Amino acid sequence: MSDTDDDQELGITESKAGQTGKWYAEVVQKAGLADYAPMGGFIVTRPRGYAIWERLQENLDQMFKDDGVQNAYFPALIPESYLEQEAEIVEGFDPEVAWVTHAGTEELEERLAFRPTSESIITPYISQWVRSHRDLPMRVNQWCSVIRWEATDTKPFFRTKEFLWQEGHTAHRDEAGAWEETTTRLGQYEKLYEEVLAIPGMTGRKPDHDKFPGAEVTTTIEALMPDGKSVQAGTSHYLGTRFAEAYDLYYTDEDEDEQVAHTTSWGLSWRALGALIMTHSDDQGLVLPPTLAPEQVVVVPIWQSETKDEVLDYAAELAAELDAEFRVHLDDRDERNPGFKYNEWELKGVPLRIEIGPNEVEDGEATLVQRPDGERTVADRDAIGEAVQDALDDVYAKLYAAAEETVEERIHEAHGRNEILGTLGRHGGYVKTGWCGDEACETEIKDQIAAEIVMLPLDEDEEPVHETCGVCGEEATETAYFAKNY
Protein backbone atom coordinates (compact mmCIF):
# COMPACT_ATOMS: atom_id res chain seq x y z
CA MET A 1 0.00 0.00 0.00
CA SER A 2 1.34 3.42 -0.91
CA ASP A 3 1.53 6.45 1.38
CA THR A 4 -1.37 8.05 -0.45
CA ASP A 5 -3.57 5.13 0.47
CA ASP A 6 -2.63 5.55 4.11
CA ASP A 7 -3.60 9.22 4.01
CA GLN A 8 -6.79 8.39 2.26
CA GLU A 9 -7.95 5.83 4.76
CA LEU A 10 -7.37 8.22 7.61
CA GLY A 11 -9.47 10.99 6.01
CA ILE A 12 -9.79 14.31 7.81
CA THR A 13 -10.17 13.68 11.54
CA GLU A 14 -10.32 17.24 12.89
CA SER A 15 -13.29 19.53 12.32
CA LYS A 16 -13.11 23.02 10.86
CA ALA A 17 -15.42 24.44 13.52
CA GLY A 18 -13.48 22.74 16.32
CA GLN A 19 -9.69 22.81 16.14
CA THR A 20 -9.42 25.05 13.09
CA GLY A 21 -5.61 25.17 13.12
CA LYS A 22 -5.19 21.40 13.29
CA TRP A 23 -7.92 20.88 10.71
CA TYR A 24 -6.13 23.28 8.35
CA ALA A 25 -2.79 21.49 8.74
CA GLU A 26 -4.49 18.17 8.09
CA VAL A 27 -6.20 19.38 4.91
CA VAL A 28 -2.92 20.77 3.58
CA GLN A 29 -1.09 17.50 4.14
CA LYS A 30 -3.79 14.98 3.26
CA ALA A 31 -4.89 16.78 0.09
CA GLY A 32 -1.24 16.53 -0.96
CA LEU A 33 -0.49 20.26 -1.08
CA ALA A 34 2.56 20.56 1.17
CA ASP A 35 4.76 18.86 3.75
CA TYR A 36 6.86 20.25 6.55
CA ALA A 37 10.57 20.70 5.77
CA PRO A 38 13.26 19.53 8.23
CA MET A 39 13.97 23.18 9.21
CA GLY A 40 11.23 24.84 11.24
CA GLY A 41 9.45 27.56 9.29
CA PHE A 42 9.98 25.99 5.86
CA ILE A 43 7.66 23.81 3.81
CA VAL A 44 7.91 21.57 0.78
CA THR A 45 5.28 22.47 -1.78
CA ARG A 46 4.04 19.28 -3.42
CA PRO A 47 3.01 19.13 -7.10
CA ARG A 48 -0.69 19.53 -6.30
CA GLY A 49 -0.05 22.61 -4.16
CA TYR A 50 2.30 24.04 -6.75
CA ALA A 51 -0.20 23.45 -9.59
CA ILE A 52 -2.75 25.61 -7.77
CA TRP A 53 -0.12 28.31 -7.19
CA GLU A 54 0.86 28.22 -10.88
CA ARG A 55 -2.72 28.73 -11.96
CA LEU A 56 -3.13 31.65 -9.58
CA GLN A 57 0.17 33.04 -10.85
CA GLU A 58 -0.94 32.78 -14.50
CA ASN A 59 -4.12 34.73 -13.77
CA LEU A 60 -2.36 37.54 -11.94
CA ASP A 61 0.60 37.64 -14.30
CA GLN A 62 -1.73 38.14 -17.25
CA MET A 63 -3.44 41.07 -15.51
CA PHE A 64 -0.03 42.69 -14.93
CA LYS A 65 1.14 42.15 -18.50
CA ASP A 66 -2.10 43.48 -19.95
CA ASP A 67 -1.35 46.61 -18.02
CA GLY A 68 2.23 47.50 -18.88
CA VAL A 69 4.27 45.36 -16.46
CA GLN A 70 7.29 43.34 -17.58
CA ASN A 71 8.84 40.46 -15.67
CA ALA A 72 12.53 40.38 -14.76
CA TYR A 73 14.70 38.54 -12.27
CA PHE A 74 17.16 39.91 -9.72
CA PRO A 75 19.64 38.03 -7.50
CA ALA A 76 18.35 36.39 -4.32
CA LEU A 77 21.35 37.83 -2.44
CA ILE A 78 21.73 41.55 -1.77
CA PRO A 79 24.99 43.18 -0.60
CA GLU A 80 24.72 44.67 2.89
CA SER A 81 25.85 48.07 1.58
CA TYR A 82 22.86 48.16 -0.78
CA LEU A 83 20.43 47.27 1.97
CA GLU A 84 21.91 49.94 4.21
CA GLN A 85 21.26 52.80 1.80
CA GLU A 86 17.66 53.00 2.87
CA ALA A 87 17.63 53.28 6.65
CA GLU A 88 13.99 52.31 7.20
CA ILE A 89 14.31 49.10 5.20
CA VAL A 90 17.27 48.11 7.35
CA GLU A 91 15.48 49.00 10.55
CA GLY A 92 12.23 47.36 9.47
CA PHE A 93 13.69 44.08 8.29
CA ASP A 94 17.00 43.75 10.17
CA PRO A 95 15.79 41.30 12.83
CA GLU A 96 14.38 39.02 10.11
CA VAL A 97 17.24 39.04 7.59
CA ALA A 98 19.10 35.78 6.87
CA TRP A 99 22.77 36.52 6.08
CA VAL A 100 25.26 34.65 3.92
CA THR A 101 28.64 35.21 5.56
CA HIS A 102 30.83 32.43 4.15
CA ALA A 103 31.69 30.83 0.84
CA GLY A 104 32.95 27.42 1.89
CA THR A 105 35.35 28.20 4.71
CA GLU A 106 36.24 31.69 3.47
CA GLU A 107 34.52 34.58 5.18
CA LEU A 108 33.03 36.99 2.63
CA GLU A 109 34.33 40.55 2.53
CA GLU A 110 30.78 41.79 2.57
CA ARG A 111 27.81 40.00 4.08
CA LEU A 112 24.99 39.18 1.65
CA ALA A 113 21.36 39.28 2.69
CA PHE A 114 18.90 36.75 1.37
CA ARG A 115 16.27 39.20 0.09
CA PRO A 116 13.47 39.94 2.54
CA THR A 117 12.10 42.18 -0.26
CA SER A 118 13.97 43.68 -3.23
CA GLU A 119 13.57 47.48 -3.29
CA SER A 120 17.25 47.86 -2.41
CA ILE A 121 18.48 45.87 -5.41
CA ILE A 122 15.80 46.72 -7.97
CA THR A 123 15.59 50.51 -7.45
CA PRO A 124 19.31 51.12 -8.18
CA TYR A 125 18.94 49.28 -11.50
CA ILE A 126 15.78 51.08 -12.47
CA SER A 127 17.76 54.24 -11.77
CA GLN A 128 20.41 53.13 -14.30
CA TRP A 129 17.75 52.38 -16.92
CA VAL A 130 15.84 55.64 -16.54
CA ARG A 131 17.32 58.75 -18.12
CA SER A 132 14.47 61.00 -19.14
CA HIS A 133 10.74 61.45 -18.61
CA ARG A 134 10.26 59.39 -21.78
CA ASP A 135 11.50 56.29 -19.90
CA LEU A 136 8.72 56.64 -17.35
CA PRO A 137 6.65 55.00 -16.09
CA MET A 138 8.90 51.95 -15.72
CA ARG A 139 7.32 48.79 -14.36
CA VAL A 140 9.21 45.64 -13.34
CA ASN A 141 7.86 42.57 -11.59
CA GLN A 142 9.55 39.43 -10.35
CA TRP A 143 8.18 36.08 -9.21
CA CYS A 144 10.52 34.73 -6.57
CA SER A 145 10.89 33.63 -2.99
CA VAL A 146 11.93 35.80 -0.08
CA ILE A 147 13.09 34.90 3.42
CA ARG A 148 11.96 36.63 6.60
CA TRP A 149 13.29 34.86 9.66
CA GLU A 150 10.29 35.28 11.93
CA ALA A 151 10.07 33.19 15.06
CA THR A 152 6.55 31.78 14.76
CA ASP A 153 4.89 28.41 14.50
CA THR A 154 4.93 27.14 10.93
CA LYS A 155 1.56 27.38 9.25
CA PRO A 156 1.86 26.27 5.62
CA PHE A 157 1.24 29.18 3.21
CA PHE A 158 0.24 31.52 6.07
CA ARG A 159 3.41 31.64 8.16
CA THR A 160 6.68 30.38 6.74
CA LYS A 161 10.18 31.85 6.83
CA GLU A 162 10.58 31.41 3.08
CA PHE A 163 7.60 32.19 0.91
CA LEU A 164 6.77 32.55 -2.76
CA TRP A 165 5.40 35.83 -4.02
CA GLN A 166 5.54 38.41 -6.74
CA GLU A 167 6.99 41.84 -6.09
CA GLY A 168 6.32 44.66 -8.51
CA HIS A 169 8.48 47.81 -8.54
CA THR A 170 7.64 50.90 -10.55
CA ALA A 171 8.95 54.42 -11.10
CA HIS A 172 6.85 57.43 -12.16
CA ARG A 173 7.25 61.13 -12.89
CA ASP A 174 5.10 62.35 -10.05
CA GLU A 175 2.92 61.48 -7.12
CA ALA A 176 -0.26 61.28 -9.19
CA GLY A 177 1.21 58.63 -11.50
CA ALA A 178 2.64 56.61 -8.64
CA TRP A 179 -0.56 56.78 -6.61
CA GLU A 180 -2.59 55.63 -9.61
CA GLU A 181 -0.21 52.69 -9.96
CA THR A 182 -0.59 51.84 -6.26
CA THR A 183 -4.38 51.68 -6.46
CA THR A 184 -4.42 49.95 -9.87
CA ARG A 185 -2.43 47.01 -8.46
CA LEU A 186 -4.57 46.90 -5.34
CA GLY A 187 -7.60 46.75 -7.63
CA GLN A 188 -6.05 43.84 -9.51
CA TYR A 189 -5.49 41.95 -6.28
CA GLU A 190 -9.13 42.53 -5.42
CA LYS A 191 -10.16 41.25 -8.84
CA LEU A 192 -7.99 38.16 -8.40
CA TYR A 193 -9.65 37.37 -5.07
CA GLU A 194 -13.16 37.98 -6.31
CA GLU A 195 -12.99 36.46 -9.78
CA VAL A 196 -10.45 33.67 -9.34
CA LEU A 197 -10.33 32.71 -5.66
CA ALA A 198 -14.05 33.26 -4.92
CA ILE A 199 -13.18 35.38 -1.90
CA PRO A 200 -14.57 38.89 -1.39
CA GLY A 201 -11.84 41.30 -0.30
CA MET A 202 -11.98 44.57 1.61
CA THR A 203 -9.53 47.25 0.61
CA GLY A 204 -8.07 50.03 2.72
CA ARG A 205 -4.79 51.34 4.05
CA LYS A 206 -2.64 50.47 7.04
CA PRO A 207 -2.20 52.87 9.97
CA ASP A 208 1.10 54.80 9.83
CA HIS A 209 2.70 52.66 12.55
CA ASP A 210 2.03 49.51 10.50
CA LYS A 211 3.15 50.68 7.05
CA PHE A 212 5.79 48.96 4.94
CA PRO A 213 9.15 50.34 6.14
CA GLY A 214 9.85 53.55 4.24
CA ALA A 215 6.41 53.78 2.57
CA GLU A 216 4.28 56.92 2.44
CA VAL A 217 1.10 54.87 2.20
CA THR A 218 0.56 51.10 2.45
CA THR A 219 -2.71 49.93 0.96
CA THR A 220 -4.01 46.48 1.77
CA ILE A 221 -6.60 43.95 0.75
CA GLU A 222 -7.98 42.03 3.72
CA ALA A 223 -9.92 38.78 3.55
CA LEU A 224 -11.98 37.49 6.46
CA MET A 225 -11.56 33.82 7.28
CA PRO A 226 -14.41 31.65 8.62
CA ASP A 227 -12.77 31.62 12.07
CA GLY A 228 -13.28 35.38 12.25
CA LYS A 229 -9.64 36.35 11.68
CA SER A 230 -8.48 38.71 8.97
CA VAL A 231 -5.75 37.85 6.47
CA GLN A 232 -3.62 40.58 4.94
CA ALA A 233 -4.05 39.20 1.46
CA GLY A 234 -1.88 41.56 -0.60
CA THR A 235 -0.32 45.00 -0.19
CA SER A 236 0.51 47.86 -2.52
CA HIS A 237 2.74 50.72 -1.37
CA TYR A 238 3.17 54.30 -2.50
CA LEU A 239 6.81 54.92 -1.59
CA GLY A 240 6.99 58.65 -2.34
CA THR A 241 10.51 59.83 -3.22
CA ARG A 242 12.33 58.22 -0.30
CA PHE A 243 13.64 55.19 -2.18
CA ALA A 244 14.33 57.21 -5.34
CA GLU A 245 16.46 59.59 -3.29
CA ALA A 246 18.28 56.78 -1.50
CA TYR A 247 19.08 54.94 -4.75
CA ASP A 248 19.62 57.93 -6.99
CA LEU A 249 16.58 57.53 -9.20
CA TYR A 250 16.37 60.87 -11.05
CA TYR A 251 15.20 61.79 -14.55
CA THR A 252 15.28 64.86 -16.77
CA ASP A 253 11.92 66.43 -17.50
CA GLU A 254 10.68 68.27 -20.66
CA ASP A 255 12.67 71.36 -19.66
CA GLU A 256 15.88 69.38 -19.17
CA ASP A 257 15.60 69.86 -15.41
CA GLU A 258 16.52 67.01 -13.10
CA GLN A 259 13.60 65.56 -11.11
CA VAL A 260 13.32 62.83 -8.53
CA ALA A 261 11.05 59.91 -9.44
CA HIS A 262 8.18 58.60 -7.33
CA THR A 263 8.14 54.83 -6.78
CA THR A 264 5.75 52.07 -5.77
CA SER A 265 6.03 48.43 -4.82
CA TRP A 266 3.34 45.79 -4.48
CA GLY A 267 3.29 42.16 -3.50
CA LEU A 268 1.03 39.17 -3.25
CA SER A 269 2.29 35.92 -1.74
CA TRP A 270 1.19 32.32 -1.45
CA ARG A 271 -0.69 33.41 1.63
CA ALA A 272 -3.45 33.70 -0.99
CA LEU A 273 -3.35 29.88 -1.12
CA GLY A 274 -3.72 29.76 2.64
CA ALA A 275 -6.76 32.02 2.44
CA LEU A 276 -8.19 29.87 -0.36
CA ILE A 277 -7.83 26.62 1.59
CA MET A 278 -9.09 28.13 4.84
CA THR A 279 -12.11 29.83 3.27
CA HIS A 280 -13.66 27.09 1.18
CA SER A 281 -12.52 23.71 2.53
CA ASP A 282 -14.61 21.58 4.88
CA ASP A 283 -14.52 18.48 7.08
CA GLN A 284 -14.25 16.23 3.99
CA GLY A 285 -11.11 18.04 2.86
CA LEU A 286 -10.06 20.52 0.24
CA VAL A 287 -12.61 22.56 -1.71
CA LEU A 288 -11.37 24.49 -4.75
CA PRO A 289 -13.06 26.90 -7.14
CA PRO A 290 -13.06 25.55 -10.73
CA THR A 291 -10.80 28.46 -11.75
CA LEU A 292 -7.85 27.01 -9.83
CA ALA A 293 -8.57 23.29 -9.53
CA PRO A 294 -5.93 21.09 -11.21
CA GLU A 295 -8.81 18.81 -12.27
CA GLN A 296 -12.16 20.52 -12.69
CA VAL A 297 -14.04 17.30 -13.37
CA VAL A 298 -13.46 13.69 -12.36
CA VAL A 299 -15.38 11.00 -14.24
CA VAL A 300 -16.06 7.89 -12.14
CA PRO A 301 -17.42 4.83 -13.96
CA ILE A 302 -19.45 2.38 -11.84
CA TRP A 303 -19.58 -1.12 -13.22
CA GLN A 304 -20.32 -4.80 -12.48
CA SER A 305 -18.35 -7.38 -14.40
CA GLU A 306 -21.15 -7.84 -16.97
CA THR A 307 -21.48 -4.08 -17.62
CA LYS A 308 -17.81 -3.17 -17.41
CA ASP A 309 -17.03 -2.75 -21.10
CA GLU A 310 -20.01 -0.64 -22.07
CA VAL A 311 -19.73 1.57 -18.96
CA LEU A 312 -16.00 2.13 -19.44
CA ASP A 313 -16.37 2.90 -23.14
CA TYR A 314 -19.17 5.37 -22.50
CA ALA A 315 -17.23 7.08 -19.67
CA ALA A 316 -14.00 7.26 -21.66
CA GLU A 317 -15.73 8.78 -24.64
CA LEU A 318 -17.51 11.34 -22.48
CA ALA A 319 -14.25 12.24 -20.69
CA ALA A 320 -12.45 12.65 -24.02
CA GLU A 321 -15.13 14.97 -25.32
CA LEU A 322 -15.05 17.14 -22.18
CA ASP A 323 -11.27 17.17 -22.22
CA ALA A 324 -11.31 19.62 -25.13
CA GLU A 325 -12.93 22.24 -22.93
CA PHE A 326 -12.20 21.35 -19.31
CA ARG A 327 -9.49 19.81 -17.13
CA VAL A 328 -10.83 16.28 -16.82
CA HIS A 329 -9.62 13.10 -15.13
CA LEU A 330 -11.09 9.67 -15.83
CA ASP A 331 -10.70 7.47 -12.75
CA ASP A 332 -10.92 3.99 -14.24
CA ARG A 333 -8.75 2.27 -11.60
CA ASP A 334 -9.73 -1.34 -11.26
CA GLU A 335 -8.54 -1.87 -7.72
CA ARG A 336 -10.70 0.80 -6.07
CA ASN A 337 -14.45 0.86 -5.59
CA PRO A 338 -16.51 3.98 -6.45
CA GLY A 339 -17.07 4.98 -2.79
CA PHE A 340 -13.33 5.07 -2.19
CA LYS A 341 -12.85 7.18 -5.31
CA TYR A 342 -15.57 9.65 -4.28
CA ASN A 343 -13.90 10.19 -0.91
CA GLU A 344 -10.47 10.59 -2.42
CA TRP A 345 -11.54 13.21 -4.99
CA GLU A 346 -13.58 15.04 -2.38
CA LEU A 347 -10.53 15.15 -0.12
CA LYS A 348 -8.47 16.52 -3.02
CA GLY A 349 -10.99 19.22 -3.89
CA VAL A 350 -12.23 18.36 -7.39
CA PRO A 351 -15.23 20.68 -7.93
CA LEU A 352 -17.37 18.31 -10.02
CA ARG A 353 -17.80 14.54 -10.18
CA ILE A 354 -19.56 12.76 -13.03
CA GLU A 355 -20.93 9.32 -12.20
CA ILE A 356 -21.48 6.90 -15.05
CA GLY A 357 -23.24 3.57 -14.34
CA PRO A 358 -25.31 1.16 -16.46
CA ASN A 359 -28.42 3.35 -16.01
CA GLU A 360 -26.67 6.42 -17.37
CA VAL A 361 -25.45 4.41 -20.36
CA GLU A 362 -28.91 3.03 -21.05
CA ASP A 363 -30.64 6.43 -20.75
CA GLY A 364 -27.97 8.44 -22.56
CA GLU A 365 -27.33 10.57 -19.49
CA ALA A 366 -24.71 11.51 -16.90
CA THR A 367 -25.04 12.27 -13.18
CA LEU A 368 -23.23 15.41 -12.01
CA VAL A 369 -22.35 15.88 -8.33
CA GLN A 370 -21.04 19.22 -7.05
CA ARG A 371 -18.27 19.10 -4.46
CA PRO A 372 -19.23 21.87 -2.05
CA ASP A 373 -22.71 20.58 -1.15
CA GLY A 374 -23.26 17.26 -2.96
CA GLU A 375 -26.00 18.68 -5.21
CA ARG A 376 -26.83 16.12 -7.90
CA THR A 377 -28.22 16.80 -11.34
CA VAL A 378 -28.82 14.52 -14.29
CA ALA A 379 -27.69 15.82 -17.67
CA ASP A 380 -28.32 14.66 -21.21
CA ARG A 381 -25.27 13.05 -22.75
CA ASP A 382 -25.78 15.19 -25.86
CA ALA A 383 -25.58 18.45 -23.92
CA ILE A 384 -22.88 17.42 -21.46
CA GLY A 385 -20.50 20.31 -22.18
CA GLU A 386 -23.11 22.92 -21.35
CA ALA A 387 -24.25 21.03 -18.26
CA VAL A 388 -20.69 20.84 -16.95
CA GLN A 389 -20.11 24.54 -17.56
CA ASP A 390 -23.35 25.39 -15.72
CA ALA A 391 -22.41 23.16 -12.80
CA LEU A 392 -18.94 24.69 -12.52
CA ASP A 393 -20.39 28.21 -12.63
CA ASP A 394 -22.80 27.11 -9.94
CA VAL A 395 -19.95 25.84 -7.76
CA TYR A 396 -18.10 29.14 -8.09
CA ALA A 397 -21.22 31.13 -7.23
CA LYS A 398 -21.90 28.98 -4.16
CA LEU A 399 -18.36 29.35 -2.86
CA TYR A 400 -18.40 33.10 -3.36
CA ALA A 401 -21.82 33.50 -1.74
CA ALA A 402 -20.76 31.52 1.34
CA ALA A 403 -17.57 33.57 1.71
CA GLU A 404 -19.50 36.79 1.26
CA GLU A 405 -21.95 35.82 3.98
CA THR A 406 -19.04 35.21 6.35
CA VAL A 407 -17.91 38.80 5.89
CA GLU A 408 -21.30 40.47 5.91
CA GLU A 409 -22.31 38.82 9.16
CA ARG A 410 -19.10 39.90 10.79
CA ILE A 411 -18.75 43.63 10.43
CA HIS A 412 -19.97 45.34 13.58
CA GLU A 413 -19.82 48.87 14.91
CA ALA A 414 -18.73 49.29 18.49
CA HIS A 415 -17.88 52.25 20.68
CA GLY A 416 -16.11 52.23 24.00
CA ARG A 417 -13.33 49.94 25.15
CA ASN A 418 -15.56 47.25 26.64
CA GLU A 419 -17.95 47.17 23.72
CA ILE A 420 -15.04 46.78 21.28
CA LEU A 421 -13.53 43.94 23.31
CA GLY A 422 -16.92 42.28 23.84
CA THR A 423 -17.90 42.45 20.18
CA LEU A 424 -14.56 41.08 18.99
CA GLY A 425 -14.72 38.35 21.60
CA ARG A 426 -18.26 37.29 20.67
CA HIS A 427 -18.24 37.58 16.89
CA GLY A 428 -14.62 37.89 15.74
CA GLY A 429 -14.61 39.63 12.38
CA TYR A 430 -14.25 43.37 12.00
CA VAL A 431 -15.17 45.99 14.55
CA LYS A 432 -15.55 49.49 13.14
CA THR A 433 -14.94 52.35 15.50
CA GLY A 434 -13.74 55.95 15.56
CA TRP A 435 -9.99 56.36 16.07
CA CYS A 436 -7.90 59.31 17.20
CA GLY A 437 -4.81 58.17 15.30
CA ASP A 438 -2.78 57.27 18.41
CA GLU A 439 -1.08 53.88 18.34
CA ALA A 440 -1.53 53.63 22.13
CA CYS A 441 -5.27 53.14 21.61
CA GLU A 442 -4.58 50.17 19.39
CA THR A 443 -2.09 48.78 21.91
CA GLU A 444 -4.73 48.87 24.61
CA ILE A 445 -7.00 46.59 22.58
CA LYS A 446 -4.10 44.44 21.38
CA ASP A 447 -2.93 43.74 24.91
CA GLN A 448 -6.39 42.58 25.93
CA ILE A 449 -7.52 40.46 23.01
CA ALA A 450 -4.69 40.29 20.42
CA ALA A 451 -6.72 42.24 17.87
CA GLU A 452 -5.26 45.17 15.97
CA ILE A 453 -6.21 47.82 13.46
CA VAL A 454 -6.02 45.90 10.19
CA MET A 455 -7.40 48.61 7.97
CA LEU A 456 -8.47 52.24 7.61
CA PRO A 457 -10.63 53.55 4.77
CA LEU A 458 -8.66 54.28 1.60
CA ASP A 459 -10.11 57.76 1.37
CA GLU A 460 -8.39 59.76 4.11
CA ASP A 461 -11.03 62.48 3.95
CA GLU A 462 -13.90 60.13 4.71
CA GLU A 463 -15.84 61.15 7.84
CA PRO A 464 -15.12 58.83 10.78
CA VAL A 465 -17.92 56.47 11.81
CA HIS A 466 -18.01 58.08 15.28
CA GLU A 467 -17.04 61.57 16.38
CA THR A 468 -14.82 60.29 19.16
CA CYS A 469 -12.16 57.58 19.42
CA GLY A 470 -13.73 54.29 20.52
CA VAL A 471 -10.88 53.66 22.94
CA CYS A 472 -9.78 56.97 24.52
CA GLY A 473 -12.76 59.25 23.79
CA GLU A 474 -10.65 62.01 22.19
CA GLU A 475 -11.67 63.40 18.82
CA ALA A 476 -11.71 60.75 16.08
CA THR A 477 -9.92 61.49 12.81
CA GLU A 478 -10.87 58.30 11.00
CA THR A 479 -12.61 54.93 11.12
CA ALA A 480 -10.52 51.98 12.27
CA TYR A 481 -11.28 48.34 11.53
CA PHE A 482 -10.09 46.18 14.41
CA ALA A 483 -9.69 42.42 13.90
CA LYS A 484 -7.65 39.47 15.05
CA ASN A 485 -5.37 38.43 12.23
CA TYR A 486 -3.10 35.79 10.80
Ligand SMILES: [Zn+2]
Ligand atom coordinates in the same frame (compact mmCIF):
# COMPACT_ATOMS: atom_id res chain seq x y z
ZN1 LIG B 1 -7.76 57.18 20.94
